[in-house]
Each structure stands twice: as structure tokens, then as C-alpha cells.
Amino acid sequence: MNKPVELDTSVTAELRALLGERLTVSRGIRDQHGRDESALPNASPQAVVFPESTAEISEIARICTRHRVPMIPFGVGTSLEGHVLAIHGGVTIDMGRMNRILAIHANDLDAVVQAGVTRKSLNEAIRHAGLFFPIDPGADATLGGMASTRASGTNAVRYGTMRENVLALTVVLANGEVIRTAGRSRKSAAGYDLTRLFVGSEGTLGIITEVTIRLQAAPEAMSSAVCPFPSIESAVNTVIQTIQAGIPIARSELLCDLTVRAINKYSKTSYPEQPHLFLEFHGSLAGVKEQANAVQEIANANGGSAFSWTTLAEDRNRMWQARHDAYFACLQLYPGSRAITADVCVPISRLAECIIDTQADVADRPVPTPILGHVGDGNFHCVLLVRPENPEEILEAQKINKRLVKRALAMEGTCTGEHGIGIGKQAYLREELGNAVDVMKNIKTALDPHSLMNPGKIING
Numbered sequence: 001m002n003k004p005v006e007l008d009t010s011v012t013a014e015l016r017a018l019l020g021e022r023l024t025v026s027r028g029i030r031d032q033h034g035r036d037e038s039a040l041p042n043a044s045p046q047a048v049v050f051p052e053s054t055a056e057i058s059e060i061a062r063i064c065t066r067h068r069v070p071m072i073p074f075g076v077g078t079s080l081e082g083h084v085l086a087i088h089g090g091v092t093i094d095m096g097r098m099n100r101i102l103a104i105h106a107n108d109l110d111a112v113v114q115a116g117v118t119r120k121s122l123n124e125a126i127r128h129a130g131l132f133f134p135i136d137p138g139a140d141a142t143l144g145g146m147a148s149t150r151a152s153g154t155n156a157v158r159y160g161t162m163r164e165n166v167l168a169l170t171v172v173l174a175n176g177e178v179i180r181t182a183g184r185s186r187k188s189a190a191g192y193d194l195t196r197l198f199v200g201s202e203g204t205l206g207i208i209t210e211v212t213i214r215l216q217a218a219p220e221a222m223s224s225a226v227c228p229f230p231s232i233e234s235a236v237n238t239v240i241q242t243i244q245a246g247i248p249i250a251r252s253e254l255l256c257d258l259t260v261r262a263i264n265k266y267s268k269t270s271y272p273e274q275p276h277l278f279l280e281f282h283g284s285l286a287g288v289k290e291q292a293n294a295v296q297e298i299a300n301a302n303g304g305s306a307f308s309w310t311t312l313a314e315d316r317n318r319m320w321q322a323r324h325d326a327y328f329a330c331l332q333l334y335p336g337s338r339a340i341t342a343d344v345c346v347p348i349s350r351l352a353e354c355i356i357d358t359q360a361d362v363a364d365r366p367v368p369t370p371i372l373g374h375v376g377d378g379n380f381h382c383v384l385l386v387r388p389e390n391p392e393e394i395l396e397a398q399k400i401n402k403r404l405v406k407r408a409l410a411m412e413g414t415c416t417g418e419h420g421i422g423i424g425k426q427a428y429l430r431e432e433l434g435n436a437v438d439v440m441k442n443i444k445t446a447l448d449p450h451s452l453m454n455p456g457k458i459i460n461g
Contacts, residue, residue, distance in 0.1 A: 007046045007091070011067045015049060015091070018059055022050040022097075033072075033092040036079045037139075037327075039338035039386055039394070040423060045072060045086035052097045054170055054178055054209040061207065062176035064091055070455050071174075073203040075116065075145030078137075080341050081422025083149060083202050087456045093207060095144055101125050102210065109215045110167060110184055115144025115208050131215045134159035137418070138324040144208045149420040150200030154323065157243075157376030158250040158282065159216065161418065166199050170210035174448045184212055197443070202420055203454035205447045219282035222250075223292050224316040225309035227299050229275045232256060232359060232371070234302040236352040238277060239375045241298050243348060247291055251280035252376035253323055256359075259330060259370040259383075266329030267322040277304075278323050280316070326372055327383070333368040334385040340397045340424075344408035345379040345417030354411055358382055358404055365400070367393065379417035405431075421458045429458070 007025070015023045024030075025047045034044030051057045064071050070090025077084055086092060098116035105111065106129045113122060120140045122133050135146060137153035145151075147169065152161035159165065168182035181194040198205060229235040232254070239252045255263070255276045263269055277299070281291040292309040299307050310316065322329075331337055346354050355371060362369040362382065373380025382404055384397035405415045405428050415421075415428035430437045441459055444451070 007069065008067060011063065011069055012047065014063045015047070015060065018056065018063070019049055019051070022052075024048050030092075033074050033077070033084065033094065034086055036077045036082060036084050038080050038082050038422075038424060039340050039388060040082040040085060043085040043087045045092040046089050048074075048092045048094055050094050050097050054172060057093065057172045057207055057209055058176045058178050060091070060093060061172050061174060065174050065176065065450065065452060068450055068452065070452050071207065072454050073115075073144070073148065073207050075142035076118070076140070078139035078141050079145070079149060079422065080339075080343075080419045081416075081424040083420060083422040083454070083457060085423065087423065090452075090455075095142060098144075098209060104129065105184070106131060108184065109217065110212060111215055112210060112212045113143050114210055115142060115147075117143050119143065119146065126215060127218075130218050132218050133165075133213060134216050135162055135165055138327065143211045143213065147199050147208055147211050148202050150418070152374070152377075152379075152418040154251045154253055154320070154374055156374055156379075156418075157252055158248060163196065163199055165214045166195060166211060167214060168212040169195055169198050169208050171198055171206040171208055173206045174450070174453050178209075179206075182212075200420065202422060202457050204444060204458050205453060207453070219284075221283060221285045221288045221311055222316060223281045223288040223309050223311045224319055225277075225279040225281075225292055225295065225307060226271070226319060227277050227279070227296075227304045227307040228272045229277065229299075229305075230303045232275050232355055233352050234304065235275045235277050236355060236375055238295070238299045238302045238304060240348050240351065241302075242295050243376060245294070245298070247294055248281075248283070249279060249291065249295070249376060250282040251278070252374070253278040254371075254373050254375040254380065255323070255326065256371040258333065258368055259326055259372045262329035262333050262370060263322045263326050266332055267325055269318075269322050272306075278319060279309075280320075285311075326370075330368075330370045330383045331385065333370065334387075337367075337385040337387050340384040340386060340394070340401055341419065342382040342384065342401050342404050343373075343379065343417045343419045344404055344413055344415060345377065346408050346411045346413030348375075348378045350411040350413070351375060351378050351380070354407055354413070355380055357407055361400060361403060365396070374417075377417070378413070423457060426458065426460055
């Protein structure tokens with residue numbers, strides 16, 4: 001699907017005049033920017049640029065639009081649906097040098113950052129002020145990339161997703177125009193909500209260069225708990241009943257027995273190889289103790305055993321690092337594999353049913369198929385391991401994924417709870433949203449008439 005390797009010399013000359021050595025056509029760097037963490041085939045751009053300001057990105061967009069050259073924003077390449085693949089060639093815009101924290105407004109609980117700032121570097125910078133940014137997809141992703149894919153993660157059950165935590169954006173449009181979507185106020189009724197339009201747009205409508213985000217006050221206390229269960233159903237029912245009881249849980253992560261086996265080997269932990277919940281509570285010292293005790297009672301009623309919880313930071317960090325490493329741990333269950341990772345989300349009342357039906361669907365699969373997820377908000381992942389050189393495995397995994405998506409949609413859920421559409425889930429978008437996809441196409445055409453902004457993602461055309 002890629003265009004020829006070399007750009008027109010006039011394009012290269014204009015970009016070189018703007019950026020100097022921050023333009024490269026090196027094969028190794030282009031290949032590095034033509035892959036992500038998905039099982040999709042690599043697709044390299046024709047050039048990679050490394051801008052340092054919104055003004056430079058604006059001029060890059062003007063040059064590329066004038067010459068009809070596709071533009072692909074790139075954070076750190078941790079996406080799972082092919083968002084950064086240059087399937088139509090073009091110029092990849094690496095945001096790595098756009099890594100400055102522009103302002104921290106501690107009294108207002110917000111910050112303004114360039115799009116290349118990663119979530120860990122932000123949290124390190126605001127820790128001294130008693131603040132933290134709660135969106136935690138596991139990978140140390142950039143804030144621009146997280147906004148572009150509407151990322152969420154382990155804390156979403158309490159703090160929401162990027163949709164709820166982005167106040168405003170600075171965006172460069174295809175023609176090079178720079179817009180600011182909102183101010184810093186916590187609410188506004190001023191016109192169309194352009195911030196929400198660009199959050200989740202995956203770089204197809206414009207290039208996010210700055211993000212204004214909500215911050216949270218660090219809680220007085222945090223406690224984390226772990227509990228094994230006799231079955232997936234009993235673990236999920238524990239989470240559902242916890243939420244229905246109004247207990248303000250911060251994280252609730254499900255791991256199947258295969259996932260536990262994988263993280264034990266990868267992270268050198270020693271959890272019993274059976275379904276587990278990893279839980280976390282935020283609040284006052286008395287509050288987190290009360291929450292943990294209440295959830296322990298619910299877990300015991302559902303067959304949970306050996307429920308244990310701690311407020312020690314080193315124990316909490318070890319547990320959550322093991323959870324964050326679960327994706328890479330699962331890959332080791334089938335050496336040489338990549339993953340087709342489903343991320344459906346359903347109403348929590350249907351969650352246990354959806355997971356149990358999925359377990360039955362993969363039960364006879366010869367390849368290990370772990371299931372894990374952020375079950376507090378109805379989101380779970382089925383990790384379909386495949387060897388890229390084995391087309392039969394890939395086809396089988398795609399069929400399983402299709403059945404899973406149809407199952408979720410039949411339960412009034414979604415084909416993607418947090419990974420986004422990219423390339424991998426385009427086939428399901430119309431099935432989920434119907435003629436709303438035509439409205440998306442009209443918006444895309446209005447803002448990007450030549451389809452140069454990350455073309456081929458979300459909407460093919």
C-alpha cells in the first residue's frame with residue numbers, strides 16, 4: 001500500500017529548509033516509525049520529521065498539503081490498531097521533541113503540555129505539588145497520542161477516560177491553520193464542542209500539538225487488594241456488586257488463570273494460577289480501609305479467598321507493574337507471537353455473560369488465549385496470540401474477534417472500549433453506529449478535503 005520510497009525533491013527541499021537535519025529519509029528510522037504494537041504489517045513513511053513547535057507543524061502541514069503528501073502524527077508507537085502505520089506513504093511527524101510542560105496551574109487543578117509529553121514525565125513533574133494525572137493505559141504513552149485515541153486504562157472506573165480529562169486542545173489543521181478548541185474553564189456552552197471532536201479522532205482531522213488536561217489531588221491514602229476466585233464469573237460478579245453498592249473503587253482489574261500464569265513467569269510473582277481481581281481504593285486512611293473491608297465481604301460471598309490488601313507503596317507498585325506488563329507477559333505464552341487484541345466494552349450487567357461466552361468460544365483453540373480487562377467499566381481484552389508468518393492463525397483469530405465484536409454489539413456495547421478504530425476495526429464501525437459514519441465522513445471531508453491527515457484510519461476513504 002506504500003507509495004514509492006522517495007518524496008518529490010521539491011517537498012524534501014522545502015522540509016529541509018524548514019527543519020534542517022530534523023528531516024530524515026533514513027531507512028532504519030522510517031521503518032521504526034512504520035510499526036506499532038499491533039499484529040498488522042509494517043508500513044513505513046517516505047520521510048520522518050521532528051518538529052519542536054506548533055509553528056513548525058503548521059508550516060509542515062502547509063508544505064504537505066500544497067504537494068498532496070499524507071501526514072501521520074507519531075507519539076511513541078504503542079498503539080494496537082495500526083494508528084501510526086503509513087499505509088499511503090507520506091511524512092511521519094514525530095512529536096518526541098514537543099515534550100515541554102508549558103504550565104501547571106496547581107490551584108485550578110490543570111496543566112498545559114505539548115503533545116509529546118508522556119504521562120510518566122508529567123506525573124513526575126507534578127508529584128511535588130501533591131497532584132497526579134490519573135489516566136493510565138499501561139504504556140508510557142504521550143498525552144497527544146492518548147488524546148488522539150481517547151485512551152483510558154486502569155483508573156477509568158473512577159476518573160474516566162481522556163474524554164473527561166481533556167479541557168482544551170491546540171490543533172493544526174490540514175491547511176496549516178492553528179486553532180484552540182476551548183479555554184481552561186471547567187465548563188462552557190460556547191458553540192460546538194470541538195475538543196470532544198478531536199479527542200479520539202486518531203490524527204485524521206488535525207494534528208494535536210498542545211493538550212490542556214485536568215489534574216487530580218493525590219489522595220491521602222491508597223490501598224491495593226488482590227483476591228483469587230474459583231471462576232471468571234465469580235470475580236466479575238464481585239466487581240458488578242461492588243459498583244452497584246456505590247463503593248468508589250479506583251481500579252478493578254480482572255486476570256484469567258492464563259494471564260496470572262504469564263505474569264508469574266514474566267514478573268517473578270507467585271499468585272495462585274486462577275482468576276484474580278487486582279483492586280485499588282483512594283481516599284482517607286479510614287475510607288480506604290472501609291472500602292477494602294466492604295469489597296472483601298462481597299468477594300467472600302462470591303467464593304473469593306485469601307483476600308489481602310496493603311497501603312505500602314512498594315507492594316502496590318509491584319502489583320500494578322505486573323498488571324501493566326501483562327500484555328508483554330502474555331506474548332511469552334506463545335514465543336514469536338504478536339497479538340490481535342480485542343477490547344470490547346459492554347454494560348456491566350452483561351459483562352459476566354460476555355466474558356463467559358468468549359471463554360467458551362476460545363476453549364478449543366490450540367494457542368493460549370488470555371482474557372483480562374478493566375472490568376469496572378465493562379471493558380475487557382481477549383488476547384488472540386498469532387504468529388505473523390502463519391496466515392491460518394491470523395484468519396482464525398480474526399474470526400474469533402469478529403464473533404466477539406458481534407457479541408458485544410448485541411449486548412449494546414462497543415467494538416472498542418479504548419484502543420480506537422485505526423485500521424483494525426474499520427469493518428465494525430458502521431455495524432455499531434450505522435449512518436452516523438456518514439456524518440463522520442462529512443466532517444472528515446470538511447476539515448481534510450484531500451484526505452491527507454493520517455489517511456486510511458477510522459474511515460477508509
